[in-house]
Amino acid sequence: MNDKKKHKKRHSRNREFLVVTYSFLALFLCLSGYLCYFIAYQSSDFITSSYNKRASALSATTIRGDILAADGTVLATSSVDENEEETREYPTGELFSHVVGYYYNGRSGLEKDANYLLLDSHEDYLEQFQYTLQGKKVQGDSVVTTLDTNMQQIAYNDMGNYNAAVIAMDPETGAILCMLSKPFFDPNTLKDQWEDVVGDASSSRLINRCTQGLYAPGSTFKIVTALAYLRQGGSLDDTFSCSGSKEVNGLTFHCYNGTAHGSMDLRKAFAKSCNVTFGTIGMNLDLDDYHKTAEDLLFNQDLPVQMNVYNTSSFDVDRNTASDLVFQTAFGQGHTLVTPLHMSMIVSAIANDGVLMRPYLIDHSQNMQGVVVKEFHPEKAKTLMTTEEAAQLQELMRGVVTSGTATALNSDLYEAYGKTGTAEFNADKEEAHSWYVGYATNGSKKLAIAVIVEEADRSSSMSIPVVKDIFDYYFSY
C-alpha cells in the first residue's frame, strides 16, 4: 500500500521534473550543435581575419607557402637560407603585382587575404616531427588561385603604356581569371623602392585599380538606366527621337560628336549609345525607384566578394536631385562612381541570367604533396534581376556588338555582348577614360569582362582590342 502510494506520488511530481530536465538537455544539445556548426562552417571567417594575431605567430615556425596560378605557375614563393631567414620571391615580377600583392610594410592582395592559409601547415606528421628535431621550419600550405597566366599576359601586352584595369571572370562560377592593374610595381624590389613607389602620388601605383579604382561609369551606366526603365514599364520597342543635343536647366548636353540619331527604338538607342535618349529616360523615371534599382545592383552596398579590400561604388540620385544632374547621371556622367570589379559583377549577373556568383580568387589551399586542405566552392551571392530582365539586357548588349559601337568584337568563335563607355574626367582634356564591359559565350562557356583604359584617345575605343584578344584566346580552347 505504502509503496503504491509512494509510486503514485513520484509519478505526479515526475512531469515537471521531466519537462525541466528535457528542456535543459535540449538547450545544451543546441549549444553543442551550434559549436560544431561554428567550427565546420563559420570559423574560417574568424580564422582568416587580419585581427587574428595567431597567423603572425605561425610565421616563426612555418615557411610561408606559395601562391600559384590555376595552371601551377608560381606567382609567389619563399626561400630559406641556412640561417632560417626567409626571402619572398615573385617569379612573374610585375605581371601579377596587384592581385598577388606585397608582403612588406603591411600586406595587400592575396598576400593579405590568404595570409592564414599560407602560414597553416598540413604536412605529414612524421615530416613535421623530423623538421622539428632538426630545428627547421615546416612548409606552409600553397594557395592555388583561379588566375589564368596566359590571359593575364595578353592583358599585360595589350595595355602597353596606358594606365588601365582589366578584370575577367567566369559568370557561372565567379572565378576571376584575370585581374590586371596598371601602373605596376615590382614586388621583388618593392622593399628598396618603397619610398619612390609610395611617394609617386599622381599614379598611385600600389592601388589595385580593379577593386579600388573609382571611375565615372560613362555610357556603361546606360545598362543600369535601361534596367530601371524596363522595371518601370518601359519596353525595348518604345521609340525615341534625338536631335543630337538637349537643353536641361540651362545646360546643353550632346550626343558623341553631336550626332543626331533621329528616331529609333531602345535597342538602337543603346547600341548607338544615344545620350539624349538615356538622359530623357532618366528624367522621366521615378527617381526613388531608380535609386532602388541601382542599389539592387549593389551601388552604395558592400560587395559580396572573397577579397577583403575594395571600394564601394556610389550612386546618389533620388527624388531631391536637380533634373540636369539626373539627365547626366542617366547617361553615365554626374556623381556616380564605380569600380571595374563592380561593373564586371553586373555584367556577370546579366550573362548568368540574373544570378550573381560570388567572385573569388582563391580556389583551394593544398599541402606540399598537393593534397587539398581547404576548398572554396562557387557560391551564389545574390539574384540581381529576373531572368526576363536579364534576357532584355542581353538583347540590348548584343545589339552593341552586331550593329553598335563594338562591332569589332564580331567573331565566329563566340557571341559577344557588351557596352562601351567614355568617361570624362576633365572636360577640358582631349583624352577620356575608355570603358568596355560585357561578356561572350560559345554555348558551352562564358566569360565576363570589364576594362578601363585611362586617358585614352577619345576618337577610338581603346578598350576593345584587349577584350577581343582575351575572348579570342579564351574561346580558342
Added chain:
Amino acid sequence: MIHYVVSISRFTILLLFAFYTLDCFLALRMNIAPWKQTYYFVKQTIEMFLILINVTYVLYLQTEDRQVIFIAAIETVFFLLIFMIYGTIYENASKSLLNNMCMLMMLGFLLLTRLDISAAFRQLIIAIFAFAITCFIPYVIEHVKVVRNFSYAYAALGLLGLFLVLAFGSVSYGAKLSLRFGPLSLQPSEFVKLLFVIFVAAMYTKSKSLKQIIITTGIAMLHVLLLVASKDLGSAMIFTFTYLILIYVCTKRLYWLFLGLGTTAVGAMLAYRMFTHVQVRVTAWQDPLSVVDDAGYQICQSLFAIGTGGWYGSGIGNGMPGTIPVVTKDFIFSAMCEEYGVLFGLCFIFVCISCFLMIFNIALELDDTFYRYVAIGLGTVYGFQVFVNIGGVTKFIPSTGVTLPFVSYGGSSLLSTMAMFSIVQGLYVVKQRQEAHHNER
C-alpha cells in the same frame, strides 16, 4: 621533440577525457550494480590523474618551469585529501558528483597554470580554504532542520548584498560586480544566488497560495532589478530563469512559467530599447567582426581562439589564449577550446550536463519538499550559469559576463560553487538515509 609530444598529447588527453565523460553517463544509469558503479568511479579517478600527469608533462616541456610540477603535486595531495575525507565522513556522498567537482576544479587549475601560474597558486589556496569551510555543509544539512524557517532573512541578506554592490561596487567592463576590501574582492551575487534559491524554496514549502506567490515574485523581481541596475546582466538572466523554473516546479502550473516568460520578454525588450549597453552587446553578438575594434573585440578574440584551435586544438602551449580579454575568468572556456580542442570542449559540456542531470535526479528522489525545491533550484542555477557562460563566449547568445563554475579564476565563484555542490551532497546523504529508512520498513 617537444612538438611531437605536444601533438600526440592533444589526442591522449582528449581520449582520456572522452572516456571520463562516457563513464559519467554509464555510472548515472538506473539500476546499476553497486560494484559496477564503484568500478566506474575508480576508473574516472584514474583517468583524472592521468590527465593531470599528461598535461603537467606537456606544460613542463613547454615552460621548463619547475613550479608546474610543484603545483601539480599539491593538487594531487589536495584531491586525495578530498577523496579521503569524503570517503570517511560521508560514506553516503555521491561519488559521481565528487569526481566531477574535482575534475572540473582540476581543469581550472591546469588552464590557469598555463595562463598565469601565480593565479593558479592563488586559486589552489582559495580552493583549499573553500573546501575546509564547505566540507561541513553536508553534515549541517543532515542534522539541522531549521534552515527552512528563515525565508525572509535570506531574502533580506541577499538584497542587502546586491544593494551594497550597486551602491559601492567597483566597475569592471561596464558592470558593477564586486565589493573591494583592500586586496580582497568579493562578488556577492555569487552567494546571493544560493540564498535566493533557499529563500524561494522556503517560501513555497510554507504555502503556495496566491498571496505567497505574489510576495515571492515581488521579492524575486527586486533581486533582478538590483542586478540590472548594476548592469550585471548575466546574473539577472540566471536569477530570472531560476525563478521561473522554480515557480513552475513548485506550483506545477505551466501558466506561471509562460506568464513569467512573457514578462521577461517584455522586460528584455524594454531593456534593449532603453539601454545602449544592451544594444551594444546585441550588435556585438549579431555581427562581431563588423565592430571588431570596439564592442566586438572580446567576442572576436574568443572566436579567433576557438576557431583557430579547431576540433583538436593547437596543443597545450601552442595557442595564444593571452590575446583574449579576461581569459582567466569569463573566457576560460575559449582558452580550453583553443589548446585542448573543441572536441574536448564538447566533452566538457557533457560533463556539466551529467552534473545537473545528477542534481535533478537527486531532487526527484527526495521526499522532503523543501530539499527537493532547493535541489532543483541549485541544479538550475548551475545549468544556466554553464549555459550562459559557454553560450556567451561561443556567440550562441549575447555575451553577458558570468563565470564558468569551478573552472574560472575567482574566489567568490569557486567558494559559492563548492558550497552549492556541498549542499547537493548533503541532500544526497539525506536521500540515501531516506532510502535506507524505506527499506527498513
